[in-house]
Amino acid sequence: MTALIAIRELAKSFGPVPALADVSLDIRENEFFALLGPSGCGKTTLLRILAGFEMPDRGSVTLDGKDLVAIPANRRPVNMMFQSYALFPHMTVAGNVSYGLEMEGVKGPELARRVRDALAMVQLEPVAGRKPHLLSGGQRQRVALARALVKRPRLLLLDEPLAALDKKLREQMRIELKRIQHDTGITFLVVTHDQEEALVMADRIALMDRGAVAQLGSPRELYDRPATRFVAGFIGMSNVLEGRATAGGVAVAGLGALPATGEGIAPGAPVSLTIRPERVRLVAGGGGQVAGKITGIAYLGQDLLLQIGLPGRADPLVARLASGHPLADGLREGMAVSCDWAAADARMLTE
């Protein structure tokens, strides 16, 4: 796959605060790419630079090898779906969708056909003649999507596309967006603060923190092999134990040597051990590497979340196990339990 968008050492500050600090990344042709991060991490600034609403202070952005920054916003082959949807309130649904094509000089039967096709793609033909204020939130969202897609951009930017929808609709639309991206073959770049949304939809995720890319990779890579403590904490839930690297793991004060893996870390270096709750195994009858007392049990339907208090530590170890686990029925608060994990499931992180 070739790079559609190449971003190199892009920097932008608002006053003394750097919003983007030398960001470099490639977005490939035909991929569903997510910019993920907490608010203020610079993801929206990057999106607005790609749309042409902000100018970078330094760095370059190319699209198909051509300088994108020099092209004014209204002539870029890039369209955006706004977080507020930004529908034109005085135009009908069809009017909103045809606006962008009219700007390109598309007329007559071709205009009508393309508007119809775009509305059909998002199942909105029955409401083509309505004004936006008569539509539901979900319908408005789909008008905004059709309006941006009808121009067949090289890159579609989606700013928190699902944030304004209720939970059930949001889950449906994740699948729907994925389908539309697949059917149209247009490269999607979605900005979101919702890690679950990014994990479900994206082919690749750039997780951003304070204006820089903390980690770039597939959802699996980010989840299974977080590069920093920030990544481990932002994507999903992680237990973190501080200690010093040893030959086969981490020596944690009060708990002894615990198994973990990490590449190129010198023994004795200060490290954090991170372990996902679902990788923590309960060991029947004691004999695990870590022993503690259950301080809380949360029933989540499919799964149980256990808080295990460890001697001399304020934060409990969180373990997630299936409700059907053989030990699940006997668990009570205050019970002594023992657990362990495979060395491959625990990561040693230096940052």
Next chain:
Amino acid sequence: MTDHPVARLQSRGTRRWLKGHAALVYLFLYGPIAMLAVLSFNDSGLPTSWGGFSFRWYGELLRNPAILHSVANSLVVAFFVTLIATAGGTLLALGLEQGRPSTALDSFVMVPMIIPDIVLAIALLSFYTTLQFTLGLYSIVLSQSVFVMAFAAAVVRTRLRNFDRSILEASVDLGADGWTTFWRVTLPAILPGVIAAALLSFTLSIDDFVIAYFSAGAGRSSTTFPMQIYAMIRFGVTPTINAIATILVLVSVTLMLTAQRLAREAQP
């Protein structure tokens, strides 16, 4: 309404007192206007005796060349003031809402609304004299535009305040330039505000006496309608004036209701 928390806090006596007060206010406000309208149809022309229903004074009005001339003047002035003040006020509102919020700029725009008409009138008159500007209808248009524009800008700005700015970015994103965005997105989106501003401008212009009087110059040719009424009233209230006033009330109420209806229909 009876279980409104504030209403319950008031005693029965207080409520009765407030109702009585409201009735008096309405009586004082609408009583004379109603009387005026009734008298305009009084054939006898005397406020003391009813001589039967007639359109006589309205006919008289149409045969009075001085009144007709002044009405024509007022309409011409109001037309141009509406045009200038609405266009200028809209641009002013757009500029103020787009720029960095500035209390100083905001207050300067409000000044023509706040300072007494008479002060503005004298200031403009001495300004024209300094420039050795010949006075006439166009100087009335100019003077009225100054203060009416401030009102028009204020009306458009209330519309701009709950205006989603991202639709302008959306228009540019979809390929439109600034000019197309203004005509196809910005203006239609704020149009109800602009129309309301135009109706208000027209009413303010027709209604204005002080500023027009000082800007009109000496000649009778640039007498506007309120100035004509003022000239006539010096010889007592004639039934013709009642007829004029009734027409004025009718026109301004119609304009106001139209403006309100437009504003309501435009609300999503």
